[in-house]
Every structure is written in structure tokens, then in C-alpha cells.
Amino acid sequence: MIAKDWISLVMIAGIVCISILVGGPLLAAENTDSWTENRVCLDCHRKVNINTNEGVVASNSFCLQCHSKPDCNRMVGKKRVSLQVLPATLQDTPHHYSACIHCHTDVARSPHRSESGAQCGACHTPHGEGTAHAPHLRVDCQACHFKSEFVQLDSRDGRIKLSRSNTAGEPIAIVDHGLANASDQQLCRRCHRAGNVVGAPASVLPAKSVLCIVCHPAPASVGHGLFWAATVIFLLGLFLMLRFWFIGAVQGEEKSLHRKIALSSDAIWQTIFSRQIWTVLKVLIIDIVMQRRILQESVQRWSLHSLIFLAILVRFALSLLTGLLFSINPEGELALALMNKNHPATAFVYDLLGLFILLGVLWAAIQRLVVKPAHVIAEIEDNITIGIIGALVVLGFLTTAVRLLLTQVPTELALYSFIGFSLSRLLGRLSVDWQSVYPVLWYAHAVMGAVLIAYLPFGKLKHVFNVPLTYLMEEVSGIKREKRV
Amino acid sequence: MQPGPHSSDSPIRFSVLHRFLHLVVMIGFTGLALTGFSLAFSATAPARAFMWLVGGTGHAAWLHRFCAVITYGCVVVHAFWFLYFKWCLDGRWTGPDSIFPVRKDFKDLRHNLAYFLGREKSPPAFDKFSYIDKIDYWALFMGMNTMGITGLVLWFPEWFTRYLPGYFVNIAQLLHFFEALLAVVVKFFIHIGMAHFRPAVYPADTSIFTGRSSHEQTTREELKI
Numbered sequence: 282m283i284a285k286d287w288i289s290l291v292m293i294a295g296i297v298c299i300s301i302l303v304g305g306p307l308l309a310a311e312n313t314d315s316w317t318e319n320r321v322c323l324d325c326h327r328k329v330n331i332n333t334n335e336g337v338v339a340s341n342s343f344c345l346q347c348h349s350k351p352d353c354n355r356m357v358g359k360k361r362v363s364l365q366v367l368p369a370t371l372q373d374t375p376h377h378y379s380a381c382i383h384c385h386t387d388v389a390r391s392p393h394r395s396e397s398g399a400q401c402g403a404c405h406t407p408h409g410e411g412t413a414h415a416p417h418l419r420v421d422c423q424a425c426h427f428k429s430e431f432v433q434l435d436s437r438d439g440r441i442k443l444s445r446s447n448t449a450g451e452p453i454a455i456v457d458h459g460l461a462n463a464s465d466q467q468l469c470r471r472c473h474r475a476g477n478v479v480g481a482p483a484s485v486l487p488a489k490s491v492l493c494i495v496c497h498p499a500p501a502s503v504g505h506g507l508f509w510a511a512t513v514i515f516l517l518g519l520f521l522m523l524r525f526w527f528i529g530a531v532q533g534e535e536k537s538l539h540r541k542i543a544l545s546s547d548a549i550w551q552t553i554f555s556r557q558i559w560t561v562l563k564v565l566i567i568d569i570v571m572q573r574r575i576l577q578e579s580v581q582r583w584s585l586h587s588l589i590f591l592a593i594l595v596r597f598a599l600s601l602l603t604g605l606l607f608s609i610n611p612e613g614e615l616a617l618a619l620m621n622k623n624h625p626a627t628a629f630v631y632d633l634l635g636l637f638i639l640l641g642v643l644w645a646a647i648q649r650l651v652v653k654p655a656h657v658i659a660e661i662e663d664n665i666t667i668g669i670i671g672a673l674v675v676l677g678f679l680t681t682a683v684r685l686l687l688t689q690v691p692t693e694l695a696l697y698s699f700i701g702f703s704l705s706r707l708l709g710r711l712s713v714d715w716q717s718v719y720p721v722l723w724y725a726h727a728v729m730g731a732v733l734i735a736y737l738p739f740g741k742l743k744h745v746f747n748v749p750l751t752y753l754m755e756e757v758s759g760i761k762r763e764k765r766v
Numbered sequence: 767m768q769p770g771p772h773s774s775d776s777p778i779r780f781s782v783l784h785r786f787l788h789l790v791v792m793i794g795f796t797g798l799a800l801t802g803f804s805l806a807f808s809a810t811a812p813a814r815a816f817m818w819l820v821g822g823t824g825h826a827a828w829l830h831r832f833c834a835v836i837t838y839g840c841v842v843v844h845a846f847w848f849l850y851f852k853w854c855l856d857g858r859w860t861g862p863d864s865i866f867p868v869r870k871d872f873k874d875l876r877h878n879l880a881y882f883l884g885r886e887k888s889p890p891a892f893d894k895f896s897y898i899d900k901i902d903y904w905a906l907f908m909g910m911n912t913m914g915i916t917g918l919v920l921w922f923p924e925w926f927t928r929y930l931p932g933y934f935v936n937i938a939q940l941l942h943f944f945e946a947l948l949a950v951v952v953k954f955f956i957h958i959g960m961a962h963f964r965p966a967v968y969p970a971d972t973s974i975f976t977g978r979s980s981h982e983q984t985t986r987e988e989l990k991i
Contacts, residue, residue: 539855546782547977554975609828 331380340380363454370459406611411488411500415622416688428461430471434479439691441479475716480688483716486723492734496596498603498620511731518738552757564756569749588641592634623690628697635674636700642671662741669733676726682708683719779979783847787840788974794837799950801830806943838914862893871897902957909949916942
């Protein structure tokens with residue numbers, strides 16, 4: 282008996298030792314807090330494959346066992362708020378075949394509550410400039426796409442969200458999981474009405490146009506009728522300019538327009554696919570982008586012209602880059618940062634470039650109207666051009682200032698738009714209904730932009746097309762450069 | 767199809783528009799083949815390497831659609847050119863400069879085969895486009911439309927299945943893959959072989975790039991007269 286007891290004892294001790302030796306490191310390797318941490322229900326319960334219809338049905342029946350019942354409640358203060366979900370309301374949405382935990386990714390655990398809310402971004406990408414322009418980057422998907430009309434500005438993260446309470450402050454339930462009709466503009470009035478609490482302009486503004494890409498990230502559509510008019514006038518101007526160029530003879534051909542186009546395009550083709558392309562590229566970079574010939578004439582004139590031209594060119598390049606990056610990867614950090622007007626780097630760079638343009642315009646105005654040096658022949662066309670660009674930039678800064686004022690962007694973020702921020706501080710002293718003023722400013726800026734684009738092929742800004750072309754043609758044809766005045 | 771003569775020493779065979787379209791289609795088609803086959807044969811090492819190089823499947827999909835848009839854009843532009851040629855330039859769709867198959871093509875085929883077998887002393891005097899050129903052209907033209915339509919079905923399945931039964935998407939997928947195989951074999955091997963590796967122009971026929979007829983083609987046109 283004693284021997285048997287000994288054997289049992291040794292065996293038990295051995296098992297305990299082995300358990301400690303083997304299990305200890307295993308337990309240590311696992312998260313030591315795992316016993317006190319949240320438990321994910323589906324770790325032990327059947328983990329269904331929610332990427333199949335069967336899995337979705339199985340998973341949803343698990344959730345709906347409680348959530349389909351009318352007595353599924355939550356207490357907010359002393360008020361009962363229903364947590365019932367009506368599956369029928371999902372019937373007409375694309376989410377009909379989705380599992381609850383597809384969107385509510387962190388609820389299937391104990392304690393049973395959500396930290397992150399429904400995750401739309403797991404499947405959907407953010408809207409581009411066309412559907413919902415940049416200020417909407419801080420609006421939660423549900424704020425627009427759900428049927429509940431109550432929205433709020435969350436002061437903790439500055440995001441606009443679906444509100445859990447109505448205007449009277451009473452908690453509300455979101456029983457209906459159906460989606461609102463997002464193509465209905467009436468939906469936008471949820472925020473875009475006078476006296477809203479989320480800092481939206483009082484009226485619904487159109488999206489930017491592809492024309493705006495000269496200075497802003499823009500969608501690939503023309504958009505509002507105002508921009509259509511500008512586009513038509515711009516294209517007409519280009520057409521007239523091209524027609525004017527082709528009035529003359531091309532390589533001896535005087536009559537047939539088809540032959541003229543064939544001959545000139547053949548000449549271009551022969552230039553591109555020859556060694557001359559290197560000369561062309563050199564002229565393009567040094568004489569056109571870096572404006573060597575203006576610099577050779579006068580440093581002052583180069584500085585003045587560069588403040589306007591290079592700043593616009595950089596903004597144009599940035600906008601094109603944003604569009605390209607967004608079309609390749611809409612979730613990319615860089616694309617979203619470039620689109621986000623409140624991102625520190627974006628805000629600073631765009632404001633700085635705007636300031637450069639404004640300084641250049643002011644300098645040009647002083648040269649033309651006050652200093653009047655001998656080489657400047659002040660023509661009314663020049664003054665119009667400078668006036669349009671100046672007004673455009675000033676209105677742009679004012680719009681930025683009012684936007685910052687309206688949307689209550691936190692100071693530490695807003696001050697990167699250093700001009701807009703300072704202006705917003707000044708404007709904030711006035712007691713004006715900015716929600717109604719913003720649309721007016723926006724339209725004024727948009728009209729000025731449209732006028733600038735429409736005016737491009739007609740006024741002095743025609744030089745944007747003519748001068749580079751002349752430089753290139755002179756270079757290719759070997760015409761000796763003469764000093765211009 | 768080039769109207770009128772040219773002042774330079776050799777005659778123009780392809781206008782700038784046609785050279786440009788060929789260049790874009792060449793780039794677009796190669797891009798489509800690379801990205802498409804990397805998806806179709808995604809388990810193989812070259813496909814994985816390519817996917818890694820372009821930054822993942824999402825970017826490859828974007829590239830594929832971008833190439834598809836520019837390539838099919840060329841078909842559309844080319845179709846407009848046909849109308850412009852007919853209506854504005856008063857060009858003829860028939861005759862010796864035509865790209866459409868005519869009875870002479872079959873005669874040329876017989877003549878050419880006989881020449882290969884030593885029964886004829888000289889090759890046939892082709893018109894502007896030989897039957898080989900025409901096969902190349904129409905294979906691509908029809909292939910592009912097949913690929914375009916099936917590709918659209920695969921790009922926007924939700925829209926198409928509003929009007930068509932779901933199995934059309936499966937059919938489109940099958941056709942898209944097999945037509946792609948066919949097109950790549952025809953273009954990369956037969957087209958390049960026939961156009962560039964013929965003894966008369968070997969190692970390359972540059973006329974589609976320079977627009978100018980090569981020496982061989984000039985003689986061929988002389989033969990015609």
C-alpha cells in the first residue's frame with residue numbers, strides 16, 4: 282500500500298512539475314492579462330464563415346436572438362432606449378446579405394459593447410471631391426446615409442456623427458437600419474440649413490468643377506452650370522485661337538485645313554521621335570518652367586512673374602497628384618492628407634502659395650499703376666487679368682477664414698492655414714450670421730474662378746499658350762532668339 | 767488611306783493619327799496583358815513578382831482598367847476617323863487602298879501560297895494593305911470589341927445583371943480569358959512575326975512608327991503599277 286501511495290504521489294508530483302514546466306511558459310507566452318481581458322464570444326462558439334450566405338444567416342440569427350425582440354433595451358439615465366433591430370429594414374439595402382459583425386466588428390465579445398461603432402470603411406472607400414468634397418472628410422458615413430435626422434458635432438474628435446439624442450436632448454433608438462436616399466438633396470438639409478449645430482453652411486453648395494484643378498484638388502466632372510458656361514467659353518476661345526494659327530500656310534500648303542493639320546502634326550511627330558526632343562525638353566524646363574529668358578532680362582521681373590506663375594504651377598501639380606493618388610488608392614494616407622483642407626501640411630502649403638500669388642499680384646499692380654517704369658505699357662487687358670487673379674485669391678482667403686470660423690476647427694489645427702486663421706480671428710469679432718455668408722463667398726470665389734478660366738484664351742493670359750509654343754517652335758526651327766522687351 | 771502625296775522623299779503610309787493610335791494601343795495592350803495574366807495565373811511566381819512590383823492587386827486592377835480605357839478609346843477614335851475619312855475627306859472605303867476584305871485578297875493568298883511552293887516566279891502585287899495586314903487589323907478590331915464588352919460586364923456586374931441573367935457574368939469571364947489568350951498569341955507572335963520578321967523588312971518594319979513607307983513597300987507599290 283505504502284509503495285503504491287508513493288508511486289501515486291510521485292506520479293502526481295511529476296504531472297504537476299510537467300504541467301508547470303510546459304504550461305508555465307505557454308501561459309507566459311500568451312497575454313498574461315488574457316483572463317481579465319474581453320472574451321470574444323466567437324472564439325468558443327461556432328466561428329462561422331461570414332463570407333458565405335449560410336455563414337451570414339447563422340451569424341445573424343445569433344445576434345437577432347436578442348436584438349429582434351422588442352424588449353431588447355438599454356438604459357440611458359432613467360430612459361429606456363430600444364436596441365431592437367428590424368431585419369426587414371435591411372431588406373432594400375445592399376447590406377441585405379451582410380452579417381451584423383461585418384460592420385459591427387467589435388461587438389461579439391464580453392462585455393458586450395462597441396468602442397468603434399459600425400465600420401463602413403472596412404468595405405467602402407471615402408468619397409472623392411465630386412460626391413462629397415473635402416470638408417465632408419470629417420463627417421461620419423452614418424450622418425448622411427442613415428435615415429435618422431439627428432446629427433451632432435462631437436467635440437472630442439471634431440467629427441460630425443449621427444446623434445444618439447434628438448434636438449430636445451432625449452435619447453433615441455436606431456431601430457431602422459435602412460439607408461437614406463443619398464441622391465436626394467433634401468438629405469443635405471439635415472445639416473445645410475440655417476441655424477444648424479454642426480457648422481455647415483446654411484445652403485447646399487455644388488461640388489467643385491474640374492476647372493478648379495488649376496488651384497484645388499477637384500473631381501473629374503464639370504459640375505454646376507456656371508462651370509459649364511466657363512468651359513464652353515474656354516473651349517470656344519481655344520478653338521478660335523487654333524483656327525487663327527491655321528489661317529496661315531503650313532509648309533507651302535495654303536488651302537486644305539486637313540493637309541495643314543496633317544503636315545504640322547507630322548512635323549510634331551518627327552520632332553518628338555528624334556534627337557531634337559532633348560532640346561525641346563530643355564527649353565520646356567529651363568525657359569518655360571524656370572523662365573530663364575525673363576530672368577535674363579531682369580531679376581525683378583522674374584521674381585514678380587514667378588510669384589504668380591510658379592505658385593499656381595505648384596498648386597496645379599499638387600492637385601493633379603492628389604487626383605491621381607486618390608484614383609489609385611482612395612484610402613491612401615497621402616491622398617487623404619492632400620485632400621484634407623485641415624491637414625497641417627496641406628493647409629500651410631496652400632496658404633503659402635496663395636500668399637505668393639497675392640504678393641505677386643500686388644507687386645504687379647504697384648509696378649503698373651504707381652511706379653510705371655518705361656518698359657511697362659499698362660494696358661487695360663493687363664489690369665483686368667491682375668484684377669481677376671487678385672480678387673480670386675482674396676475671396677479664397679476670405680472663404681477659408683469663414684470656413685474655419687464655421688466648422689470650429691480647433692485652433693491648434695486651424696493655425697496652419699496662417700492667413701485664413703488670422704482672418705478668421707478678425708472676422709470672428711463681427712457678429713454676423715456666417716452660415717449664410719459662407720455660400721455667398723463661395724459662389725463669389727467660384728464665379729471669379731470661372732471668369733478666369735473663360736478669360737484665359739481671350740485676354741492677356743493667352744500668353745500662357747502662346748509664349749511656350751513660340752519658344753518651342755523657335756527652338757525647333759532654329760530661329761535665333763532676339764531679345765524681347 | 768492616306769490622302770494625297772507628301773513633299774518629303776518617301777510617301778506617307780500612316781498618318782500621325784494612325785501612328786499615335788498604334789503607339790497607344792501597343793502600350794495599352796501590353797499593360798492589359800501583363801496585368802490581366804498576372805491575375806489569371808496569380809499563383810505563379812512571375813505573376814506574384816509582377817503584383818509585388820506594381821504594389822498589389824488593387825493597383826494592378828487600376829492599371830488594367832486604365833489601360834482598357836485608353837485602348838478602347840483608340841477604337842472609338844478610329845471609328846470616328848472612318849466617318850471623317852468618308853464624309854469630310856470624301857475618301858473611299860472600297861478600292862485598292864481599302865482595309866476591307868475583297869476578292870483580290872483570296873487571289874493573293876492563292877498566288878502567295880503558290881509562290882511559297884515554287885509554282886509562281888514572283889510574289890503577288892498587293893494593294894495598300896495585304897491580306898496579312900487585313901487579318902491583323904480585323905482580328906484586333908473584333909478582339910478589342912469582344913474584350914471591351916466582356917470587360918465592361920466584369921467591371922460593372924451589378925448594372926449588367928439588372929438586364930441580363932447572372933450567368934452572363936460567368937460567360938463574360940470565360941470569353942474574356944480565352945479571347946485574351948487568343949489576342950496575345952495573335953498579336954505578340956503572329957502579328958510581330960508577320961509584320962517585322964519578314965525577310966523583306968527584317969528586323970523591323972518601322973513604317974507604323976515613322977509613317978514613311980520602307981523601301982520594300984515602295985517597290986511593292988511600283989509592282990502594283
